[in-house]
Amino acid sequence: MSDASPxxxxxxxEEQGHWERRIETALWNSRFLVMLxxxxxxxxxxxxxxVGTVDILKVVADVLGYYLLxxxxxxxxxxxxxxxxAVDIYLIAIVLLIFGLGVYRLxxxxxxxxxxxxxxxxxxxxxxxxxxxxxxxxxILAVIIEFFRAVVDIRFATPLDAIYLALSVLALAAAIYLMxxxxxxx
Numbered sequence: 009m010s011d012a013s014p015x016x017x018x019x020x021x022e023e024q025g026h027w028e029r030r031i032e033t034a035l036w037n038s039r040f041l042v043m044l045x046x047x048x049x050x051x052x053x054x055x056x057x058x059v060g061t062v063d064i065l066k067v068v069a070d071v072l073g074y075y076l077l078x079x080x081x082x083x084x085x086x087x088x089x090x091x092x093x094a095v096d097i098y099l100i101a102i103v104l105l106i107f108g109l110g111v112y113r114l115x116x117x118x119x120x121x122x123x124x125x126x127x128x129x130x131x132x133x134x135x136x137x138x139x140x141x142x143x144x145x146x147x148i149l150a151v152i153i154e155f156f157r158a159v160v161d162i163r164f165a166t167p168l169d170a171i172y173l174a175l176s177v178l179a180l181a182a183a184i185y186l187m188x189x190x191x192x193x194x
Contacts, residue, residue: 050108053102060098092156093157099146
C-alpha cells in the first residue's frame with residue numbers, strides 16, 4: 009500500500025498572493041527563451057536549403073554545359089560527389105527544421121495546423137526523447153551519406169582495403185536494419 013496522497017490541485021489566481029502570481033507568470037513565460045534556439049535553427053535550415061539547392065543547380069548547369077554546349081571540363085569525377093554533398097546539406101537542414109519546430113512544440117505551443125491535418129507528421133513530437141530519436145535518425149542518414157561520399161573517392165591500394173569497405177557497408181546495412189526494427193510501428 010502506498011501512503012502517497014494525490015497531488016494538490018493548483019490554486020486559482022484569486023487564492024494566490026500578488027508576488028506568487030507574478031513570479032509564477034514570469035517563470036511560465038520563461039519558456040519563450042527557447043525561441044533563442046528555435047529562430048536560429050529555422051534560419052540555419054533555410055540557409056542550408058538554399059545552399060543545397062544552389063549546389064544542385066550548379067550541377068545541372070555543369071551537366072547541361074557539358075552535354076549540350078560541348079563543355080571541355082569533364083564532369084564525371086565531380087558529379088556524384090557534388091550531388092552527395094548537396095543531399096548531406098539537405099539532411100542537416102532537415103535536422104535543424106525538426107529541432108526548431110520540435111522544441112517550439114514542446115516548450116512554447118502546439119502547432120495547431122499540424123496537429124489537426126497531419127497528426128503523424130515528423131514535426132509533431134510528444135517528448136524530448138521522441139525529438140532526440142527523430143533527430144538521431146536523420147543524423148544517421150547524414151553520416152551514411154557522408155560515408156558514401158568518402159567511398160566514392162576511395163582508390164584501393166590492396167585487396168584488404170576492399171574487404172574493409174565491404175565490412176563497413178555491411179555494418180551500415182546492419183545499423184539501418186536495426187534502426188528499422190525499432191520503428192516498425194510508426
